[in-house]
Amino acid sequence: MSKAKLANIKKGSRKYQTSFEFDFQQFLLYSFFLMLPFWIFLALSGMHSTCNYPSFMEIGSTEAQLGNHYFDKPAYTSVKLEAAPEIINGKLYLPVDFVAMAAGVSRDRIFTDSKNLLLVISIKNTENNGSIIANEDNKDNEKILYIIGKEKTIKIDQTKFNLSDEIILKNNTVLMSENWLSKLFKVSIIKNGKKVTIKHCEFFNVSF
Missing domain, CATH: 3.30.457.10 (Copper amine oxidase-like, N-terminal domain)
Incomplete structure (x- = not known):
């Protein structure tokens, strides 16, 4: 395998990893804001x-x-x-x-x-x-x-x-x-x- 192809594979791998990390961070952020009203409701109610x-x-x-x-x-x-x-x-x-x-x-x-x-x-x-x-x-x-x-x-x-x-x-x-x-x-x-x-x-x- 040529050095150019190997470099492209590594570059693509890093790009995929960065994209995955960004998507996961977005998921956590969205989950937090989606659950926030629920926890506020629990705190204000007797549940x-x-x-x-x-x-x-x-x-x-x-x-x-x-x-x-x-x-x-x-x-x-x-x-x-x-x-x-x-x-x-x-x-x-x-x-x-x-x-x-x-x-x-x-x-x-x-x-x-x-x-x-x-x-x-x-x-x-x-x-x-x-x-x-x-x-x-x-x-x-x-x-x-x-x-x-x-x-x-x-x-x-x-x-x-x-x-x-x-x-x-x-x-x-x-x-x-x-x-x-x-x-x-x-x-x-x-x-x-x-x-x-x-x-x-x-x-x-x-x-x-």
Whole structure:
């Protein structure tokens, strides 16, 4: 191949690469402006309220960071846990009340009876709520989750589940396995060393 042809090929390759980079930059710019009204709408409406920043815990520590709703300031709130997350027989257990709040349940909708080890969580049923505790409609548009620590059972409406291997009691606090917490609150629980991250978003019925 002659030097002239090789030079033309290289020139064409650079021209194609420059054109591709320019097109991609234009795509990103157009996407940003197309999505901007959507995010402004979310910020001004209540629809963003079901999405939270990720929450963080540490195994063996009672210090935690609770992710607040998107667009809220500050993004995180420091929380002192009654009982630290722990691993027993290879299974990770986390405080139920903290995970519920990480999933967007407000503190005033969580009732704790430490003496009787009873935890009651009231979930407002919304169209985009992906939690299994809000699958059915009722006249009050609400679901009540009962966690009976002493019995190690949970009750959703009239359905009762025996979770003898999924619930532990510590410092008068109910802890539950990550598997069941993920099912109940549609959260993604990620363990990296001692760090535990809880991610949740109900908007569009997805978790991320």
